Amino acid sequence: MVGFSLALWSAWAGESALEVLDARGRAAVEVFPAAEAGRVVLADVTVLPVSGPRIEKGHVAFDAGRITAVGEGTAPALDGAVVVSMPGHVVTPGLIDTHSHLGVYPSPGAHAHEDGNEMVRPTTPGVWAEHSLWPQDPGFERAIAGGITSLQILPGSANLIGGRGVVVQVVPPRGGRAMRFPGAPETVKLACGENPKRVYGEKGGPATRMGNLRGQRQMFLDALDYQRKWREYDEALEKQASAGSATPKKKKKGE
Template sequence: MLAAAATVLAGCAANSGGANSASANSGQSSREPARPFDRNPFPSTYRAYPGQPTLITNVTIFDGEGGRIDNGAILMRDGKVAEIGPSIAAPEGAVTIDGQGKWVTPGVIDVHSHLGNYPSPGVDAHSDGNEATGPITAEVWAEHSVWPQDPGFSRALANGGVTTLQILPGSANLMGGRAVTLKNVYARTMQGMKFPGAPYGFKMACGENPKRVYGGKGRIPSTRMGNVAVNRATWAKAAEYRRKWDKYERDGGEPPTRDIQLDTLRGVLAGEILVHNHCYRADEMAIVMDMAKEFGYKVTAFHHAVESYKIADLLKANDTCSAVWADWYGFKMESYDAITENLAILENEGACGLIHSDDANGIQRLNQEVAKVLAAARRSGIAITPEQAWRWLAIAPAKALGIDNVTGSLKPGKMADVVLWNGDPFSVYTRPERVWVDGALMYDANNPKLRPVSDFELGQPGEGDVK
């Protein structure tokens, strides 16, 4: 199994934070003792769908890194972006699409989704996102709840141009478990969707949710200071666990007793697993960053983060991203002090900001959420161009997921995750016309055979009747 995974992950393994090390794959290394277990025992079996060389011409291109090409062209070949520029000669045998009046962008990347874990239909039998049985559940992995037949995946692809998404556990717990990054393709198994080489995420939460869930059960934490106390005690245990395993891997001898929960925390402390922290208030985000310094880990991104605008300088100094909504706030006290210019201020101050959904409907219109932020920025006198704003949907979330070296922008050699929009992508009237993942055409609004539905929907009234 691991030998097969090594082939799949070739070219991407360097970005996986060492999860597929030589000793893990071969069981032996001349430089270190054999590991008794693989830190990623459930590797991707993702295989890109076959595509064909495709040239799109006469389009407005947002490259995902802030660049714009008017009346430009893009060539996809062998699953990659082969060439991009004002004019490209069509290779022999390539499909050529005249995109006059249309736009091309990188595929949308959503860093905060629960598709597959809270799938449609939304019934109790499908509620698999929160292991709300203890404040620390670092041992659970979101991927083990992902249902690939969730209709939300195909709707995010067809309606929102979403090509990559991170599936996280819910926010009932201080430490909710591992998150997984998926390519938005059709597969029978979660492993068949798993983004090759992407590092794991780790879901944490601060504030009202954990103190309400567990304080309501008469146990710690019931306060914000309780939240921090439980977190710190857990990180102290993880640091000792890491010390024992590092010593064993360096010196050999009797291996320590394995702890599935602490395995994940050891990965965080080693920098192999990226922290994604549900947090609303500025003061709590600052406390969490202090705690991260105490124990030697890094917060990759705060999610929701409605008060990030208050501490843009601190976030920039800590190289911590903020994944935010445009205007979803006021539904509880910690989400009260929000402004629609939040993301624009982060951009203006040079901090890392991006849009996210946390919602099966919102993921279908993240481009429109960014349009709201642009309107708020203009009203406030903050100058942000549309092509600059597309970074919040592409390269910035790719950075937060640790995959910006292979996707998130239309640069030669990167994955051909591409959307052709039928108009200005920041208009409410615009929809994806075609969506490619790894250069394979996965959705075509003009082709009934490429307007996919999930396996679950096939056979339902009105579905599955495509000739």
């Protein structure tokens, strides 16, 4: 099975009716938690930078949740900074999990909330993993403990097109919408191979890999046609608005 995600980018110019609806669907219902103000310095730590050699005795300085300094020895003086000495500890960049099912398949598992696969037909591009996301999944705490700071949470691999994924930061709030990584692109989950064959092989197909690819190809062709129809609809509305229309004549008394 090959599971992968593709960024969805609109080819339309301007704002269409469909884009307005989509923007409303993605609008925040809960504010993303702001980084705590303040300055913190992790001192006497082993640092593994993104680039450059390992630093055996170094420091990492933060200001309002942002890294401001990484280096050897003692950190530069920061007014009001809280210094945390951590000898024997290792600091690494935050890890990014690009293929996760946390929140849609909780760990430990709970059958009532295993909501990662909408197995009603082979293609379900209209469903969003975000809407199944359970922020209280205990797995998020384990992810944080393992150094993961961001994840792409995807639907499962049962369907040829399983639906939209969501890129989140691991800051579990009350609602999944607030976990969204600001500015991250929209993604969609596709799968091809044994999982769709296993699920749909005896339910009308697709039963083979060539059937898998045919189904995906047809959905993209259908999507292009749907996009074309929306574009024509928007163009027709624009023409109607620019042409103007005569206002109804005022009725005479007694009519």
